[in-house]
Amino acid sequence: MKTLLITIVLGFLLNPCFAKTPEEMGLEISEEVVRKDTGWLDSQSELKMILRNRSGDESIRQLRMNTLEVNSDGDKSLTIFDSPADVKGTAFLSFTHALVPDDQWLFLPALKRVKRISSSNKSGPFLGSEFAFEDLNSFEIPKYKYKYLKDESVDGIDSFVVELYPQYEHSGYTRQVSWIDKARYIILKVEYYDRKNSLLKTLENKDFKQYLDQFWRPNEMLMTNHQNGKSTSLITENLKFKTGLSERDFDQNTLKRSR
Amino acid sequence: MNYFRSGLLVANLLLLTPAVYAQKTEILELSFDQGNDTSQCILSFTSVPEHNIFILDNPPRVVIDLFDATLTNTLIQPPTKHPEFLRLRYAQRNQKDFRLVLDLNKPVNPDNLFATVDKTDRGKLIIQLNHQSQHTLIEPLTQQVQPPRQIIDTPLALNVETDLTGSNQKTYNAETAPVLTSKTSLGAGDNIDTLFSNWEISGYVGAENLGFFNEASDSRQHNNYISGVIQPEFYRRWDNDKQSFTFVPFYRYSQHDNRRTHFDIRELTWEKATDLWELRVGFHKVFWGVTEGIHLVDIINQTDFVENTDGEDKLGQPMINFAWVNDWGTLDLFFLTGFRERTFPGIEGRLRTDPMIDMGEAQFERHGAEKHLAYAARWSQSIGDWDIGLAHFHGTARQPTIVPTFDAQGELTKLIPYYDYIDQTSLDMQVTQGSWLWKLESLVRLGQGSAIFAATGGVEYTLFDLFESGLDLGVVVEYMYDSRGYNNMTALTQQTIFQDDILTALRFGFNDVQDSQILAGVIFDRTRNTKLFSVEASRRIGDNWKAELELRLFNGIPASDPVFMFKDDDHIRAQLSYYF
Numbered sequence: 001m002k003t004l005l006i007t008i009v010l011g012f013l014l015n016p017c018f019a020k021t022p023e024e025m026g027l028e029i030s031e032e033v034v035r036k037d038t039g040w041l042d043s044q045s046e047l048k049m050i051l052r053n054r055s056g057d058e059s060i061r062q063l064r065m066n067t068l069e070v071n072s073d074g075d076k077s078l079t080i081f082d083s084p085a086d087v088k089g090t091a092f093l094s095f096t097h098a099l100v101p102d103d104q105w106l107f108l109p110a111l112k113r114v115k116r117i118s119s120s121n122k123s124g125p126f127l128g129s130e131f132a133f134e135d136l137n138s139f140e141i142p143k144y145k146y147k148y149l150k151d152e153s154v155d156g157i158d159s160f161v162v163e164l165y166p167q168y169e170h171s172g173y174t175r176q177v178s179w180i181d182k183a184r185y186i187i188l189k190v191e192y193y194d195r196k197n198s199l200l201k202t203l204e205n206k207d208f209k210q211y212l213d214q215f216w217r218p219n220e221m222l223m224t225n226h227q228n229g230k231s232t233s234l235i236t237e238n239l240k241f242k243t244g245l246s247e248r249d250f251d252q253n254t255l256k257r258s259r
Numbered sequence: 260m261n262y263f264r265s266g267l268l269v270a271n272l273l274l275l276t277p278a279v280y281a282q283k284t285e286i287l288e289l290s291f292d293q294g295n296d297t298s299q300c301i302l303s304f305t306s307v308p309e310h311n312i313f314i315l316d317n318p319p320r321v322v323i324d325l326f327d328a329t330l331t332n333t334l335i336q337p338p339t340k341h342p343e344f345l346r347l348r349y350a351q352r353n354q355k356d357f358r359l360v361l362d363l364n365k366p367v368n369p370d371n372l373f374a375t376v377d378k379t380d381r382g383k384l385i386i387q388l389n390h391q392s393q394h395t396l397i398e399p400l401t402q403q404v405q406p407p408r409q410i411i412d413t414p415l416a417l418n419v420e421t422d423l424t425g426s427n428q429k430t431y432n433a434e435t436a437p438v439l440t441s442k443t444s445l446g447a448g449d450n451i452d453t454l455f456s457n458w459e460i461s462g463y464v465g466a467e468n469l470g471f472f473n474e475a476s477d478s479r480q481h482n483n484y485i486s487g488v489i490q491p492e493f494y495r496r497w498d499n500d501k502q503s504f505t506f507v508p509f510y511r512y513s514q515h516d517n518r519r520t521h522f523d524i525r526e527l528t529w530e531k532a533t534d535l536w537e538l539r540v541g542f543h544k545v546f547w548g549v550t551e552g553i554h555l556v557d558i559i560n561q562t563d564f565v566e567n568t569d570g571e572d573k574l575g576q577p578m579i580n581f582a583w584v585n586d587w588g589t590l591d592l593f594f595l596t597g598f599r600e601r602t603f604p605g606i607e608g609r610l611r612t613d614p615m616i617d618m619g620e621a622q623f624e625r626h627g628a629e630k631h632l633a634y635a636a637r638w639s640q641s642i643g644d645w646d647i648g649l650a651h652f653h654g655t656a657r658q659p660t661i662v663p664t665f666d667a668q669g670e671l672t673k674l675i676p677y678y679d680y681i682d683q684t685s686l687d688m689q690v691t692q693g694s695w696l697w698k699l700e701s702l703v704r705l706g707q708g709s710a711i712f713a714a715t716g717g718v719e720y721t722l723f724d725l726f727e728s729g730l731d732l733g734v735v736v737e738y739m740y741d742s743r744g745y746n747n748m749t750a751l752t753q754q755t756i757f758q759d760d761i762l763t764a765l766r767f768g769f770n771d772v773q774d775s776q777i778l779a780g781v782i783f784d785r786t787r788n789t790k791l792f793s794v795e796a797s798r799r800i801g802d803n804w805k806a807e808l809e810l811r812l813f814n815g816i817p818a819s820d821p822v823f824m825f826k827d828d829d830h831i832r833a834q835l836s837y838y839f
Contacts, residue, residue, distance in 0.1 A: 085838030121723040
């Protein structure tokens with residue numbers, strides 16, 4: 001009996017299938033996604049957001065976004081709105097943090113006022129789009145708990161399927177199911193489940209392009225809301241890495257000067 | 260933001276030829292040539308005119324201005340699939356001058372563009388583009404100061420051949436002058452044409468209807484006012500976005516009210532920013548503060564009171580503002596170089612005192628330079644959840660004391676604004692914790708009667724994404740205190756309206772495609788029971804239009820309250836604006 005028990009225990013320990021729990025595997029895959037996407041320092045991008053309603057009417061938002069990679073904490077970003085014309089010049093400064101709430105400031109050009117705003121707004125729509133604020137925040141490992149589900153192929157690309165459970169307050173989701181390309185460790189698709197755990201939205205990352213021979217970015221992020229029939233495309237029109245931005249480009253003085 | 264940098268202005272060289280150009284030159288012909296390392300565009304004239312050549316980006320192009328020149332026939336387009344030249348555009352600019360624009364396939368380094376004047380056969384101008392930077396052959400600066408030498412003896416054909424083979428680079432060197440030599444970003448190198456391009460123009464025009472529910476107390480006033488407003492913005496940036504220039508003129512025309520019909524320069528600012536400091540010179544607008552009910556500590560700009568009574572519209576303030584950016588915060592120093600008087604409605608306007616405030620007879624405690632010059636400093640810093648600002652202002656007050664004058668019978672005949680010379684120290688801070696914003700503004704003011712202490716503060720709490728509908732519901736509660744109280748002359752003459760008042764307001768943010776918002780609130784005077792109701796709503800229509808609605812009601816005002824002058828002035832303001 002004793003030998004049998006030892007055999008079984010040893011068998012569990014030695015068999016690689018049992019070496020890691022699905023939770024550990026999910027975490028490791030996600031850490032690899034983050035690790036592979038480290039070292040881009042900063043980026044400048046021009047983005048176009050196309051909002052489509054149920055009947056297919058489109059309206060367009062244009063914005064520019066500068067991002068600074070911050071090691072050991074969340075990234076900093078400055079977003080400037082170019083259109084619609086009535087919000088032109090409005091700018092949004094955000095310091096994301098892994099565990100404590102983010103710091104956010106809004107610049108209102110008509111009043112020339114910088115307003116510190118609450119960062120508790122996670123699930124609300126960003127600019128009336130199908131993207132919630134939390135969908136666009138920088139991805140930080142401690143923000144979620146993870147669970148590897150299975151392997152599956154997406155459009156012929158061999159992928160891990162990992163489930164993410166938001167750990168921060170005010171999330172609109174119970175869970176997110178992500179498809180992660182096994183070879184490149186990039187997120188191809190995400191399904192978002194609402195607070196009642198029914199499928200709310202699907203994000204498809206399309207037309208990946210590699211920058212600096214290392215970093216993969218989708219040309220289009222298409223978010224489809226299954227419950228209201230609306231969708232939003234976030235299209236990258238121009239993207240540059242390592243442009244030499246510094247902390248100074250992400251302070252309130254710069255926010256006030258943003259156009 | 261680099262990508263917006265319109266790059267643009269590279270310096271240019273005005274090539275003056277000693278030819279007689281009193282008589283108009285005719286452009287005869289244009290031809291293109293192309294070799295391994297260079298591309299050429301050759302213009303033939305009756306005589307070479309005075310010209311100016313420069314490069315612009317977005318799209319990349321070479322602009323050739325010819326002065327006192329004209330064209331009688333048509334010019335050919337560059338050959339298709341030419342490696343450098345995409346197409347040619349040209350037009351007579353005015354009666355004298357002619358412009359050619361050569362669109363390029365790709366941006367060109369200014370060091371690689373050369374212009375050569377050949378005077379052998381009546382006159383030719385050769386624009387030459389070197390393909391690779393290693394073929395930059397000229398020491399730019401030394402050449403720039405020398406006038407271009409003319410090719411006298413060498414026939415053009417030979418010259419071109421030499422250039423193309425590159426076998427005789429020395430000759431080629433000597434005979435050409437770099438068109439663009441250095442990448443200065445501003446200054447002498449800019450010419451008028453580049454100065455007028457690369458502007459970002461935006462702004463709005465709007466039509467407004469201001470309607471009053473009650474008959475006015477003065478028969479000269481009206482019940483409805485139609486008005487129009489325009490506020491364009493001209494903005495330009497250069498020097499890697501480190502420098503910018505902004506010009507925002509403003510004009511409102513109002514029916515009946517000649518004081519509300521007004522023009523202002525909201526902004527006319529040159530700005531330079533470095534890693535350590537920022538400098539702004541010109542008419543500018545600065546906002547200080549955190550609260551929603553009143554903007555207590557905001558003092559740099561004068562209030563444009565005819566534009567709106569909410570105190571959020573400001574007149575442009577001429578200033579020199581130096582901001583020193585440090586780890587320990589930002590220190591802003593202001594040298595304010597011109598005093599602006601507060602605007603008040605005219606005799607036919609509403610929302611005014613009776614008798615009206617006589618702006619023409621405004622009085623000042625200090626005169627001359629002292630009246631006009633003011634100084635201010637502000638330290639501001641964010642530390643974790645805290646945003647703090649500490650400021651001091653020294654100069655002529657923005658808020659006047661309203662001095663009544665009486666006739667022999669003791670009848671009130673006139674109200675005159677009197678601007679005291681004050682010192683004001685203020686603190687503003689906000690603590691942001693989750694969905695709660697805690698706010699405080701307070702000030703101490705000396706020089707306007709006895710020392711004044713005033714404060715306002717409160718809380719803003721927001722329920723985000725209510726019922727998963729995307730709706731944000733914010734609740735604002737603020738208390739306002741002013742040591743001037745209400746039952747003394749100072750309070751009345753300085754229009755201390757909010758001395759013991761509570762604001763409660765609800766803010767609805769619909770977060771829809773039209774960005775619909777509603778802010779509804781009431782300011783309640785604890786001691787006098789005066790209630791001011793206000794509803795502000797706005798919504799975008801399509802991509803470029805915006806509709807705004809504002810309702811203000813004044814309720815239960817006792818005669819002792821300075822707001823008594825507004826007792827009949829309940830009104831609704833509707834504005835439809837087009838943004839461009």
